[in-house]
Amino acid sequence: MKIKLKDMFLYSLLGTAFCAPVSITLAEIFMVIALILWAVFAYTNRISLKESFSSPMTLPIAVFVAIHLICAIIGIDPGHSVVDFSKAWIILIFFAAMNGYREVYPLRMGAGFYAGGAAFAATYAIIMTIIHRFMGHDMDFRAASFSGSYMHAGGLFMMGAITAAGIVAYRFKNEDVDNTPKFLYLGGFFIISAGLLFTFTRGSWIAALAGLGVLCFLTDKRLFLGVLIAAVLTGALAWNTSYMHRLKDSFRLNQGTSQMERVYMWKAGLNIIKDRPLTGIGTGDLEKIYPKYKDPRAIEPNAGHVHNNLLQIAIIDGLPGLAAFLWIFIVFWIQLYKGIQRAENPVFKYVLIAGFSISVAFFINGFFEYNFFSSQVALAFWYLMGVGMAAVRLDKQGIKNTK
Secondary structure (H helix, E strand, C coil): CHHHHHHHHHHHHHHHHHHCCCCHHHHHHHHHHHHHHHHHHHHHCCCCHHHHCCCCCHHHHHHHHHHHHHHHHCCCCHHHHHHHHHHHHHHHHHHHHHHHCCCHHHHHHHHHHHHHHHHHHHHHHHHHHHHHHHHCCCCCCCCCCCCCCHHHHHHHHHHHHHHHHHHHHHHHHHCCCCCHHHHHHHHHHHHHHHHHHHHCCHHHHHHHHHHHHHHHHHHCHHHHHHHHHHHHHHHHHCCCCHHHHHHHHHHCCCCCCHHHHHHHHHHHHHHHHHHCCCCCCCCCCHHHHHHHHCCCCCCCCCCCCCCCHHHHHHHHHHHHHHHHHHHHHHHHHHHHHHHHHHCCCHHHHHHHHHHHHHHHHHHHHCCCCCCCCCHHHHHHHHHHHHHHHHHHHHHHCCCCCCC
């Protein structure tokens, strides 16, 4: 019974992993099943709450969630804010993944299933791009995932590309026998990257490049140099393409452009923070007061968020919430980097390299988008960080095998 329950728990996590970039509804269904099975597994195996939630991440996460709840209660619309606060439940997938992957092979599957789901969603994005952009000549078309959001797709494919790249790096550096899986994941990496490219989400492009750069640097300095040279040459050859024009437009702050709208949003956000620096306004309530702070030159009449994690967290949770948010990422980076330096098992090392690179990319993406509470993207992020912390736990147990 215990073995079957353990396997069911694992399968539900793998279902969450595959569905995270495909469908938020399916991902949440598998997540709920995983949380229930985790609770039953912990109870039947007499695993205490202290052991289940034992992690260097527990305190910063708990402090952030507590501040988030307090600010919701005392915000400008407590009823609405408390309901919106419920989005924080997705953080539980971090602890479920951290506890669910207790062996090497399931851990490898945990990363591989997310990459597989991202490749599946990216294939759909590529097909839709071919139909609408290249065959239908709709040059404004932007590829999306099954959720219909190109912004979400950008964040999901960004993390998927880095995950696939980490798997490819591990296999090429450590496995010499079976070449099929290597090139299978390499193909998946190119498919996900193409899907990401077709979303035309510049923030995700920049973040993906940064994350992949970190991954290459931590894997092999020579690989980093080679990829850097290849990226420069590719950029030069593609200088006059629509993709490079889109990227270059990011630095043009002309009136009426989306980047200028972001500047106006950030300016309004800073003024809101200035008025409510400690308590914030409560989650989900920006639309109620944004028109009061809106720059007269801004075109968009209202905003649900200001396209920046740091500003948005400070707006809704005050500066204490922002401090807790930064605390979470600092502890993530410390734990994952220490794990990379300490790991002797190559599986754990590359899971941690990918996790570290994803967390850096996610943070950078947050300069251009509010992704920390964007349900589908955030669920994928917390899941992948849980996989990383599971690798930290397993490595501390001194496991040497890679299968």
